[in-house]
Amino acid sequence: xxxxxxxxxxxxxxxxxIGLGFIxxxxxxxMFVSSIKPEAEIFQNAAxxxxxxxxxxxxxxxWEGYGQYDFGLFFKNSIIxxxxxxxxTLFSSSLVAYGFARLTFKFQKFLFACLLGTVMLPVxxxxxxxxxxxxxxxxxxxxxxxxxxxxxxxxxxFIFLMVQFIRGxxxxxxxxxxxxxxxxxxxxxxxxxxxxxPALITVTIFSFMWTWDDFFTPLIFLQDTSLYTVALGLxxxxxxxxxxxxGPLIAMSSLSLLPQFILFLxxxxxxxxxIATTGIK
Amino acid sequence: MENVPVxxxxxxxxxxxxxxxxxxxxxLIGYAFISPWLIGFIGIIVxxxxxxxxxxxxxxxxxxxPSWIGMENYINIFTQDPRFWTTLKVTFLxxxxxxxxxxxFALAIAMLMNMGFRGAxxxxxxxxxPSIIGGSVxxxxxxxxxxxxxxxxxxxxxxxxxxxxxxxxxxxYALSVLILLIVWQFGSPMVIFLAGLRQIPSELYEAAxxxxxxxxxxxxxxxxxxxxxxxxxxLVFAVINGFLTFTQAFLITAGGxxxxxxLYALYLYQNAFEYFRMGxxxxxxxxxxxxxxxxxxxxxxxxxxxVYYESEGGKQGAQ
Numbered sequence: 001x002x003x004x005x006x007x008x009x010x011x012x013x014x015x016x017x018i019g020l021g022f023i024x025x026x027x028x029x030x031m032f033v034s035s036i037k038p039e040a041e042i043f044q045n046a047a048x049x050x051x052x053x054x055x056x057x058x059x060x061x062x063w064e065g066y067g068q069y070d071f072g073l074f075f076k077n078s079i080i081x082x083x084x085x086x087x088x089t090l091f092s093s094s095l096v097a098y099g100f101a102r103l104t105f106k107f108q109k110f111l112f113a114c115l116l117g118t119v120m121l122p123v124x125x126x127x128x129x130x131x132x133x134x135x136x137x138x139x140x141x142x143x144x145x146x147x148x149x150x151x152x153x154x155x156x157x158f159i160f161l162m163v164q165f166i167r168g169x170x171x172x173x174x175x176x177x178x179x180x181x182x183x184x185x186x187x188x189x190x191x192x193x194x195x196x197x198p199a200l201i202t203v204t205i206f207s208f209m210w211t212w213d214d215f216f217t218p219l220i221f222l223q224d225t226s227l228y229t230v231a232l233g234l235x236x237x238x239x240x241x242x243x244x245x246x247g248p249l250i251a252m253s254s255l256s257l258l259p260q261f262i263l264f265l266x267x268x269x270x271x272x273x274x275i276a277t278t279g280i281k
Numbered sequence: 282m283e284n285v286p287v288x289x290x291x292x293x294x295x296x297x298x299x300x301x302x303x304x305x306x307x308x309l310i311g312y313a314f315i316s317p318w319l320i321g322f323i324g325i326i327v328x329x330x331x332x333x334x335x336x337x338x339x340x341x342x343x344x345x346x347p348s349w350i351g352m353e354n355y356i357n358i359f360t361q362d363p364r365f366w367t368t369l370k371v372t373f374l375x376x377x378x379x380x381x382x383x384x385x386f387a388l389a390i391a392m393l394m395n396m397g398f399r400g401a402x403x404x405x406x407x408x409x410x411p412s413i414i415g416g417s418v419x420x421x422x423x424x425x426x427x428x429x430x431x432x433x434x435x436x437x438x439x440x441x442x443x444x445x446x447x448x449x450x451x452x453x454y455a456l457s458v459l460i461l462l463i464v465w466q467f468g469s470p471m472v473i474f475l476a477g478l479r480q481i482p483s484e485l486y487e488a489a490x491x492x493x494x495x496x497x498x499x500x501x502x503x504x505x506x507x508x509x510x511x512x513x514x515x516l517v518f519a520v521i522n523g524f525l526t527f528t529q530a531f532l533i534t535a536g537g538x539x540x541x542x543x544l545y546a547l548y549l550y551q552n553a554f555e556y557f558r559m560g561x562x563x564x565x566x567x568x569x570x571x572x573x574x575x576x577x578x579x580x581x582x583x584x585x586x587x588v589y590y591e592s593e594g595g596k597q598g599a600q
Contacts (some may be wrong), residue, residue, distance in 0.1 A: 013398050020390075021407045024465065027423045029412060030433060034426075042571055046426070047436035096318040105311025115318065120517075122525050122573060124546055127565045128553050129329035129336065130341070152321025159318060186309050194471065213417045215528045220554060234418040235532065238425075252421035264413050268406055275469050276476035279514055 035059070035251040042246050059255070062248030066236060069225050074233035080216075081146050081229055082211045084254050088150030089158055089207040090200060096153050097162030098188045102174060110161075118156040123216070133218060145221040150207070158203045161278050165199035166192060166211055202274040209260055230256045337564035342557045354564035365565075367540045368548040375456060375544060376523035379463040384515055387467040391474035392504070396529050405475060412468030420462070421532035425449070428458050452541045459542055462529055470515040477511035478504070509588040517580055524573050545569055 029049055035043050035058055035265060039052040045052070063071045100112050130275075134145045153159055177187045193200075215231040222228060228236065234256060237249045264271060310321070337354055339347035358365050389410055394401045414420045427433045428448040434447030448454045484502050495504065506513075527546040530536060536543035536551075549569065553562035 013393075013396070014400070017393060017404050021404060024408055024411055027412070027465075030427065031419065031423050042426075047433040054329040088345040092317040092321075096315045099311055099314030100554045103307065103314060105308040105315075108311065111315065111319070111333055116323060118322070120521055120577075121326070122521070122566075122570060124419065124525065124549055125327060125333060125570045126329040128563050128566065129332040129560055130325060131553075132332070132559070133329065135343070149319060149321060149325055153318030154321055154325065156318075158379070160350055184314070187313075197315075209413070209415075213415050215416065215532075220378060224286075233416045238418075238422060240531070249422060250426070257414055257417065257419050260413050260417075262411075265387060268409075272406070272409070272472055276474045277471055279518065 018041045029041070031250055032254050035175060035247070035254045039247040039248070042250070049127075058247040058251035062237075062252040062255075064248075065233065067225065069228070071230070071233060074228050074230045077143075077227060078212060078229040078231075081143055082208055084143070084147040085150040085211040086204055086207050088147060089155060089203060092151055092153040093155070093158040093191060093203055094200065095188070096159050097166055098192055100159070101163045101166035102171075102187075102192070103184060112191055115156050115159060119160055121156075125219060134158065134221060140221055141224045141227060143227070146217055153209065158207065161203065162196065162199055164278075165196060172240070196240050198270070201267070201270050202278070205263060205270055206274060208263065212213070282440065300304065300329075301497060311434070315429050333563045333566060334554075336560050337567050337595050340561040341557060341560040344557075349558060350560070355568075357561070358564055364540060364543065364548065368543045368545050371456065371541065371543050371552055372524060372545040375460060375526070376520060379460040380516070380519040380523050381466045382460065383467050383519060384470055384512070386464055387470035387515070388474050388508075388512075391471045391478055394475055395478045405471065408471060409468035410464045416526075416528040417465065418528075418532060421529060424458070424462055425533055426527070452538050455534050455542045459526075459529055461521070463526070469521065472512055473515055474508065477508050481507045506589045510590060511589045513580070513584050520576055520580070521573055524569065524576075 026049075030047075033049050033051055036054050036056060037045075037058075038053055039058070041048075041052060065071050065074070071240065098117070100108065130145070131224050133139075134179055139143075139145050139148075149155075173191050174187050174194075177191050213231070215228075215235070217233075218229045218232050222232060225236070230252075234249070234252055237245070237252065329526070336347060338349060338351055340350050340353075341347035370447040390405075394405045394408075429435075430445070430447035430450075432445075432448075438445045446454065448458050481504065483506070486499060487498050489503060525546050526544055527550065530542050530544045530547045531550070536547055545565075546569075549562055549565045552558045552565060
């Protein structure tokens, strides 16, 4: 009797979770399916997840982009920006975090409090003067405003994350390295950094995901179409004044998400762990 | 014998100078390591913030130099700008509906995932998928189609003989559809809740069961109190991010219809980068910072009353 009851509740449970999960996933599935639907069917048979005919043309047409710019260029731009941001974030967050977590210097506590104060600072408050600054430096319409902040610790959150991680590494390891005649940089490079691998992976994944996804920063600092990232390229596609070519737009949207989905597929353990322990949004 | 004190004095001096040199050296090494951040902090955070404060008291259109106008921007915002009040109303409505819904949903699903059924790990990953795409343009494309006049939702409604709208063009529904989007992406708070739920010692539930507590009691007397630190954390993040929501409103509705989705961040962007009213937009930015600051402070201050930390009861937290 009890057994039957628990089987029933298990069936209900799984049915409910899968049903709701399907509704959750539906919009994303819909996008991938629509990207291979014949153009007319996107609207005539909008709710359906089964295309009557598989057409890959949307990808070919979408890839052409508009004007003289194709999506190959936008992807290239996105890859350049994202990889530079990731490198810059790894560089600045590890170096600075080691300084705060392990070294002693004047005003250390005060400066660390400043760092924490900026973790949640709304970008809207600094973006206008930053725009003016970059404008005066002639950086508008270059990748510099997107990339340089990463090298100077622009994402304070990652520094904080690394500080927390380094604090968890036993100090005896540093002391042993000092006895062996290691300099502070030597300790950082040979002892701390190799042990930080899990934290560095988390930083890599999230800075990649956020930069790839980012629409706001490129929107403000890039005007020249030849510099557009994928996000801006897509937006140019959905111009409300022109007739939106939905098929190609959806195809390119699907393609734009591919790197993130691939990363999620291979790194979901790190992603889930990273969110759970650090609260990354 | 006479030499000893002299020698001792010398020794102390030597020790003192090396100590001093060492502190200076330590300071230098420390600053060398944090220098990337320090440069950025001064150059792209503090400097710009001070400049933005200054700009908020000026008229500035990027073309000619900023001209000092005192409090005029602020006065105009509060007395001459009906759209400011609209955007404030829309944003508060958005945040105060979307944030609780998102967190309630996240908690409910996290509890379902924590019931001990098989496959919960895979299920929670599936529920996280919509959050991966975050504020991307692709999600705007999807939402625009699904809730458009010819969209998937209206097709489904048509099976039940219900005629839909172009949901984004309807003043009463446009904001709701944006809220739905935020709620849909409840993955991150869910994962955090799930981690929090797993920290609750099962003995608590067992003891409660022995005492005859029903599910309702267990939820409100054990689960919720034990989760308050996590709820607090999720709440702060969700409120701040709610106020900064931009991409979805910009791409999907562009603030319309009749400003019903004119979120604050969007209005700020329009003033700065469409109308080039840099001084005015700076004042808007500082008002936004003030609002977020006050709300965050309120959550922090009241948190003493409702956030329960295990360590305060004498028992150290599990982590």
